Every structure is written in C-alpha cells, then in structure tokens.
Amino acid sequence: MYLYSLMPSQLQARPMKCNIAIAMILSVAFALPARAEFVGTLEFEPAGCKSTGQCLLVYDFGYIDPSGVGWQAKAGLKTDGASIPAWAQSIIGGAWDTEYLRAAVIHDHYCERTVRPRTATHRMFYNALIESGVSQAKALVMYYAVMVGSHMWINLMEGQPCSGIANCVRRAPAETVIPNASIRPNQAGELQAYRPPRFDDPAVMRDIREAQKIIEAGSIKAPEEVEQFAKRRNPSDFFLTHGDSVRYHGPSSKLPDR
Numbered sequence: 001m002y003l004y005s006l007m008p009s010q011l012q013a014r015p016m017k018c019n020i021a022i023a024m025i026l027s028v029a030f031a032l033p034a035r036a037e038f039v040g041t042l043e044f045e046p047a048g049c050k051s052t053g054q055c056l057l058v059y060d061f062g063y064i065d066p067s068g069v070g071w072q073a074k075a076g077l078k079t080d081g082a083s084i085p086a087w088a089q090s091i092i093g094g095a096w097d098t099e100y101l102r103a104a105v106i107h108d109h110y111c112e113r114t115v116r117p118r119t120a121t122h123r124m125f126y127n128a129l130i131e132s133g134v135s136q137a138k139a140l141v142m143y144y145a146v147m148v149g150s151h152m153w154i155n156l157m158e159g160q161p162c163s164g165i166a167n168c169v170r171r172a173p174a175e176t177v178i179p180n181a182s183i184r185p186n187q188a189g190e191l192q193a194y195r196p197p198r199f200d201d202p203a204v205m206r207d208i209r210e211a212q213k214i215i216e217a218g219s220i221k222a223p224e225e226v227e228q229f230a231k232r233r234n235p236s237d238f239f240l241t242h243g244d245s246v247r248y249h250g251p252s253s254k255l256p257d258r
Helices: 008-012 016-031 086-092 098-112 118-132 136-149 202-216 223-233 238-242
Strands: 037-040 055-057 061-064 070-073 152-158 182-185 191-195 245-248
Touching (some): 061 098, 086 098, 086 202, 118 136, 118 152, 136 223, 152 238, 202 223
Parallel strands (some): 152 245
Antiparallel strands (some): 061 070
C-alpha cells in the first residue's frame, strides 16, 4: 500500500472548506489504530546494478511500523540490500525475492546509520517482513538471524558519581570491555559500541541453522519468544544481554579502540 500526504503549503493553497474537510479526515485517521505499511516505490539504479549488488535508491522509500513510527531510506542511498545475501537465501528464497528486499533496504539503512535503538531496528525488520507477506515462520527465523549475526550497537552512557547506593556506578569495574566492539560516535553524535555483522563466522551460521530447525518445528511462535530464545542460546553475547544502553565508569575508563 502506498501513502501520499499533502505538504502544509498545499493545504494553505486550498479553499477553507477543503481545509476543514481534510482536517476532519486527518483527525479520524489519527484516531484509528496505527497499521503497518510501506511508503513509496522501491526502485534501483543504474540499470543492471543488481548484478553487482551496488545500487542506489531512485525514490525515497519508507515503512511505518505497527506503532506508527516511520522509518525512511532516502533517494540516492547506496545499498547492497538490492540482493539477498547468501546466508539468507536458504531461509527466505531466491536472490531477488521482493518480499525480503523491501524490509532489507530499510533495515540496512538503519544498521548503517545507527540513530535508532538496536532492538527497535531489528524488530522493525521482523514487522516489515510480515507486512511484505513473508510467512511468520520465515520472518521469525530471519529475526533470529539478525539478532545474533547482524550489526550490533549499544549506547554508552557515562555514570554519575554517587554514595550510599548499593548499585552505584562508582562501584562498577573501572574498565568496561565489550568483546569484538569498536567505540565510535553515531550520526547523531552519540557514543556507541559497535560490532559488525558476523555472518561469515561458521559458529554463528551453525547457531542460526540449528535455531532455524527449532523455530520451523513450531515451538516458537512470536518475536518476543525469539528474543528470549536468542539470549538463552547466546548467554555470553554482551549486546543481547545488555539491551540498548550501558553505563560506563567515566572518561578515564579504558574502552576498546577509543
């Protein structure tokens, strides 16, 4: 489904009666429960770019998730999401399955520009797959795959000195070590620990294949269950066990690659 909206300047140019009618329609629309939908047309350039996997988006393309939150990849974005990576083809289908591509382009955009929380970004991918028509079983497997193997980031928040509190951050270890992560600011200037995708790691791929069998057997039926499942299978994964943010001791802390 495509969504088209009028700019404020367009509304001002219309007669008062029309403005009132539009306002009434919008008020009814906002009163309705949010529904997920894609916005715009997904098209790549230049011609033949799919053979190289180096494509640009021709138009702005976005997604509104079930909570009403908008996610948008802008025209001109360079993306390798124009083809399904080899690790995912056995799960989702052929290399050019459009049901997957719409979700992948948006997900790739926010994995490269980590301005949204990681957990929300990966959940958006699952919701977008469902909206694209991917079966729930496949979407759950893909959700598990990105949770354990995709881009991972966590915001670093400096702790404040305190006293007389049992869990005071002052009592935290002087060094914060996040395995296999580099420390960097994101596009909004927020300090984050970041770990690149690990789909070339045989142990990660073995874990995904084993999880796929369990999920497809039907014992896991919801994304919340996948989240808990991933944590149980990967109890030493710092990112999975610490959510979207973690406090560190302060500027004197030794953080990797800072």
